Amino acid sequence: MSDEFMKNPNDDYELKEDYDLSQLPIVPKGRYAPERRMGSNIAVLEPDLAQAFPNDEAVNQALRVVLQAARIPVTASV
Secondary structure, eight states: OOHHHHSOTTTTOOOOTTOOGGGSOOOOOGGGSHHHHTTSSOOOOOHHHHHHOOSHHHHHHHHHHHHHHHTOOOOOOO
């Protein structure tokens, strides 16, 4: 087989200098995309909060304390 046939079409792709990368939108993908999070139980923590609450159990415990302190009634889940 010839080298031309085996060449990947993206091998010689280069980004042109005249593209303004600051104008490109940043689109979240995967489980952090807003449309995937709606109606689910996923919450994305800011980096400073993620350091304070390293796992789901730490977050749950803190939220339970907030519920108790605010005297917010917890309804039974169906």
